[in-house]
Amino acid sequence: MTVAGDALAQRSERFQIRVRGLERSFGSQQVLGGVDLDLERGRINLVIGGSGAGKSVLLKLLIGLIKPDAGQIYVDGEDIVPLDDFALNRLRPKFGMVFQYAALFDSMTVEENVMFPLLEHRRRQLSRAQIREVARAKLEALGLVGIERKFPAELSGGMRKRVGLARAIVMEPEILFYDEPTTGLDPVATKNVDEMIQEIAEKLKVTSVVISHDMASTFRIGHRVSMLYKGQIIASGSPHEVLADPPAPLREFVETSGAVTLPPARELVQR
Ligand SMILES: Nc1ncnc2c1ncn2[C@@H]1O[C@H](COP(=O)(O)OP(=O)(O)OP(=O)(O)O)[C@@H](O)[C@H]1O
């Protein structure tokens, strides 16, 4: 291991996840070409980028669903890249995943959906009645009462997202990943989801990693913002830091969205 690798292998109090030199191609298409990314413990980390920039691929790598061609992903100082499925299974309870379209099982009730991860992983420790109890408590914590017996198709999009979140937190993960949680929602529903992410981050003290291309949400809730562009992270820091002197693609992204007003570009100021 290199000197830099040694340092990264130390558990960092500030950063729960540290990614170095991550590369991944599909056929001849290189999607990630050396991603360096630090994600802050207990905070809301936004990873932004255009459609097709490789955000979902990055997320799949972070949770160990796919493997990179090169690079390291340190989670609490441990590189998860070399781990096989068996070893990854030991870490997976650390991760909770909230999918873009909630990804609930249509044939199961709300309650059964939320019980599902516990039935899969805690069958030996908990009875079905206890599992139901935990599921109900999570639903209640998210303000979902009285819909336990409903099916996903009977809920609004926003409610389905909440149920998806209840299912993601039922195993009490340390890190919660959200892939485009506000895509396809109107501005009010978007704000509700943002508040839900903030509420969960505070209540559960989790590290949140939110993949998004919604600039308004990004700068509303992000403690740390990183932009993925052409296979690399081109800006990273607090919203204030990244907006102070954004690289051109970030500037364009932010200005096109109209969500945040930027000061004039530095070249213009100098002229
Ligand atoms: N399993 C795969 N096989 C082949 N190509 C893939 C695969 N997964 C992703 N890609 C390609 O990688 C690129 C990045 O995809 P990705 O889904 O990560 O984009 P994204 O940033 O999440 O976009 P969006 O904002 O639209 O969700 C795309 O060109 C996609 O076609």
Ligand SMILES: [Mg+2]
């Ligand atoms: Mg995606």
